[in-house]
Amino acid sequence: MTIFRNNANGGTHGVAVSYTASGGAVSGDDWDFIAIGANGSITYANSPARGPLSYKMTVGATVTDVKVEWQNFQPSTTVYVRFYVYLPTLPSASFRFLELSDGTQVVWSFGVRADGRLSIRDTASASMGISTSALPVGRWLRLEAMVVSHATTGSSVVKIFTEADSPYPAEALTSTSTFNTAPNGTGISIARFGIVGSAGANYTYYLDDITVSNEGWAGPADPELAGPLELANTADFGSDGTSLTMANSGNASNRFFQASSSPWQVSFSSVQKAHGTLSYLFQPVSGQEEIIRWRNLHTNAAAMRFYLYLTAIPGEIITFGQFTTGSGGFVQLAWFAVNYNGRPCVLDSTGSVIWQAATPLSVNTWYRIELFASLGGTATSGTIQAAYYLLDSPTAIDTFTTSSANLGTDPIAWARFGKIGATPYTAPFYIDDVGVVQNASGFTGPYTGLPAQPPALLGVIPHLGWGREV
Numbered sequence: 001m002t003i004f005r006n007n008a009n010g011g012t013h014g015v016a017v018s019y020t021a022s023g024g025a026v027s028g029d030d031w032d033f034i035a036i037g038a039n040g041s042i043t044y045a046n047s048p049a050r051g052p053l054s055y056k057m058t059v060g061a062t063v064t065d066v067k068v069e070w071q072n073f074q075p076s077t078t079v080y081v082r083f084y085v086y087l088p089t090l091p092s093a094s095f096r097f098l099e100l101s102d103g104t105q106v107v108w109s110f111g112v113r114a115d116g117r118l119s120i121r122d123t124a125s126a127s128m129g130i131s132t133s134a135l136p137v138g139r140w141l142r143l144e145a146m147v148v149s150h151a152t153t154g155s156s157v158v159k160i161f162t163e164a165d166s167p168y169p170a171e172a173l174t175s176t177s178t179f180n181t182a183p184n185g186t187g188i189s190i191a192r193f194g195i196v197g198s199a200g201a202n203y204t205y206y207l208d209d210i211t212v213s214n215e216g217w218a219g220p221a222d223p224e225l226a227g228p229l230e231l232a233n234t235a236d237f238g239s240d241g242t243s244l245t246m247a248n249s250g251n252a253s254n255r256f257f258q259a260s261s262s263p264w265q266v267s268f269s270s271v272q273k274a275h276g277t278l279s280y281l282f283q284p285v286s287g288q289e290e291i292i293r294w295r296n297l298h299t300n301a302a303a304m305r306f307y308l309y310l311t312a313i314p315g316e317i318i319t320f321g322q323f324t325t326g327s328g329g330f331v332q333l334a335w336f337a338v339n340y341n342g343r344p345c346v347l348d349s350t351g352s353v354i355w356q357a358a359t360p361l362s363v364n365t366w367y368r369i370e371l372f373a374s375l376g377g378t379a380t381s382g383t384i385q386a387a388y389y390l391l392d393s394p395t396a397i398d399t400f401t402t403s404s405a406n407l408g409t410d411p412i413a414w415a416r417f418g419k420i421g422a423t424p425y426t427a428p429f430y431i432d433d434v435g436v437v438q439n440a441s442g443f444t445g446p447y448t449g450l451p452a453q454p455p456a457l458l459g460v461i462p463h464l465g466w467g468r469e470v
Contacts (some may be wrong), residue, residue, distance in 0.1 A: 001314075002166060003211060003212075003215060004028075004070045004073065004212045004213065005029060005209075005337050006026040006027050006029055006031070007051055007053075007209045008044055008051075008054050008209065009051040009053050010055045011053050012044055012045055012055065013045060013046040013081065015043060016041065016042065016043050017031075017043060017068070017409065018031060019034045021061070021401070022034070022068070022298070022353045027361070028312075031068040032069055032071040032072070032299065033071055034068050035066070035067050035069075037059070037064020037065050038062040039064060039103070040046075040062075040066040041060075041066070041319045042055060042056070042057055042068065042194070043055075043056045043058075048463075048469065049084035049086070049164060049208035049209055050084075050208065050221050051112060051208075054084075054206045054207060054208035055068070055206065055208065055447050056206055057204065057207060058203070060202060061201050061202060062201070063198055063201055066194045066195045067192045067193060067196055068194055069190060069191065069428070071189070071190050073154045073191075074189070074214075074246040074247055074464065075189045076187050076188055077150070078147070078149070078214055079100060079146070079147050079149070079191070079212065079213075080144070080146050080217055081147075081186045081210075081218075082143070082144045082210075082217075082219070082220060082221075083142075083143055083208070083209065083210040084143075084164060084208040084209045085097065085135075085207060085208075086204065086205060086206040086208075087112070087116075087135060087138075087141075087205070088137060090112070090115070090116045091114060092203070094111060094113040094119065094197060094198065095111050095196060095198055096110065096196040097193065097196075098110055098111070098183070098192070098209065099191075099192045100147055100191055102149070102182065102183070102187060102328055103186065103189045104184055105153075105184075106317065107122070107123045108120075108123065108154070108181045108188075109377075110122050110145065110154060110158055111196070111197065113250045114135075114200075116134025116135050117134050117135070117237060118130065118131040118143075118158065119157055122181050123180050123181060123182075123183050124180055125233065126180075128155075128173075128415060129156075129158070129173040131160060131171055133160075133170070135160070135162075139164075140208070141161060143158065143159045143160060144159045144169075144218060144308065144316065144396065145157065147181060147188065148177070149188050150177075150182050151183060151185055151452055153178065154179040154181025154182060155178075155253060156173075156174075156175050157172060157395075159172045159174070160172070164220070164397045166220075167219070167222075169311075175253060183311065198235055198276065202311075208221075209408050211411055211419065212305070213315070215257070224265075231255075231434075231435065232254065232433075232435045233250060233433075233434045234278075234436075234447075235279050235280050236254075236276035237254055238268030240267055240277075241269070242267060242268050244266040244267055244268065245264075253328065257294065257440050260436055262335040264288060264290055265283045265285055266283070266367055267280070267281065268280065268281070271430075274309070274368075274391065274432035274433050275449075276432075276433075276449055277431065278432075279430045282418055282419060282431065283426075284419040284425060284426055284427075284428075286424045287422050287423070289418070289419060289429075290469075291417070292434075293415060294418050295326075297413050298411050298413060298438075299331045299411060299434070299436055300411055300437060300439075301372075301439060302373060302374075302412045302438050302439075302440055303372050303436070303437045303443055304323070304370075304372075304417075304434075304436050305371075305433075305436075305444035305446075305447070306320055306321055306432070308367050308369050309364070309365065309432075310363050310365075311340040311363055311364060313338070313340070313361070314338055314340055314427070315336065315340050315343075316339075317339045317345065317418075318337055318421070318427065318428075319335045319336065319337040319347070319420040320336060320337065320417065320419070320431070321336040321369055321371055321416070321420075321421075322334065322335045322336070322415075322417075322420050323373050323412045323416075324373070324412070325408070325410040325411065325413050326414070331408055332347075333348070333349050333407050333412060334348065334349075334371060334373035334407065335348075336371045336386055337353075338358065339353075339464070341360055343356050343359070343360045344357040344361065344386070344388050347358065348382075348384065348401055348406045348407065349405075349406050349408050350406050354402060355386065357388070357398040357399040357400070361446040362405030365390070367388050368391060368393075369386075369388050369389070370386065370387045370389070370393065371386050372385040372386075372442055373405075375411070375412075376403070376405075376407070379408050379409055381403065382403075382405040382426055383405060384401070384405040384425060385399070385442065407419050410440075413463075433447040434463070435447070
């Protein structure tokens with residue numbers, strides 16, 4: 001599972017939160033779903049734990065759920081969650097801050113009771129622990145949890161940090177390993193935050209700096225308040241010859257991919273590599289796509305960079321890199337493809353070829369592919385730029401740019417790589433050192449390695465998942 005994170009900082013104070021505009025270069029990962037009951041609201045508020053904004057969660061006179069969700073991430077048997085919470089007052093009735101689901105039912109949850117104490121429950125609503133002390137009101141707190149999903153030996157640990165950025169919890173609730181937190185045995189794949197349950201009428205509290213991952217305890221929020229969300233994956237952490245899965249596609253320095261189908265006909269390979277020790281070997285099946293992707297982007301301008309090695313020239317146009325809109329009203333926006341003559345070409349959202357390079361690619365050669373897309377003021381005034389280079393050469397073999405591309409007006413939501421389209425093409429090919437930058441202004445440039453981890457600040461534990469160099 002990739003790290004999902006959202007800090008609300010890309011919003012505007014007082015404006016309602018929309019799941020199609022809740023992430024991006026500043027806030028982080030878009031929410032997949034937002035549910036707001038009658039008279040309730042979720043708005044951006046200039047009352048943050050860090051940075052300029054947080055989420056204001058409000059239940060009105062009618063008591064209904066108010067929540068945000070990340071859905072259908074890589075199912076995991078161990079999940080870590082971190083968020084900051086500010087309670088102006090205690091609720092008049094208990095409600096849940098957090099629910100974890102396997103996609104069918106809630107397998108674990110915790111929330112606050114009317115007396116201010118935390119309560120933790122498994123899928124059968126059996127109590128896994130109640131805090132000794134009430135949560136303090138009128139101040140920001142940090143809550144962290146680790147949940148082990150199992151039908152008979154499920155367990156959890158919840159830590160309460162009353163000093164929000166302290167490394168030392170005021171209380172830790174550790175359950176026994178005797179609970180049902182996986183009735184279907186499929187792992188946790190949905191996380192929802194907000195006000196779930198009664199809470200009492202006309203209640204408001206605040207959330208900030210939310211993360212979900214399977215990579216370990218998050219610690220205090222990253223000291224970086226803003227900046228482009230950078231995604232990178234080098235393949236070098238993998239095991240040669242091992243099939244690629246969502247679960248093994250990343251680590252603390254490499255962003256996990258999200259599959260459109262699994263298992264892929266993709267493996268880690270040391271046979272060819274642009275840099276480092278490994279690349280991704282694609283062995284496509286006729287009539288089947290083989291795609292690795294990142295979703296939860298939300299930007300009007302993005303750049304992708306990947307290295308491509310072909311063992312045969314396609315017999316038809318094959319797309320190897322692409323930006324798209326989201327799954328609702330899904331549109332393929334900007335495509336980088338190679339045609340039956342081996343010549344790179346670019347397609348727009350209509351699927352029309354709008355550029356064909358003069359110089360074809362050679363087989364058994366590493367090329368660096370650069371693609372930039374930016375929405376315009378109208379559906380047909382978008383910008384697409386493309387170029388290809390021999391490996392890390394600063395001089396392009398050929399380039400293309402247009403400021404009249406048909407890209408529509410919906411934000412860029414996905415970046416996809418591989419064999420895109422269910423074509424007959426079956427020749428093996430390699431992809432390496434993939435990178436995407438949101439809110440970009442042009443090409444990414446050659447691979448320069450992953451960055452050093454952020455420096456420690458006094459009293460702050462940096463989150464190792466942030467700030468990936470591409």
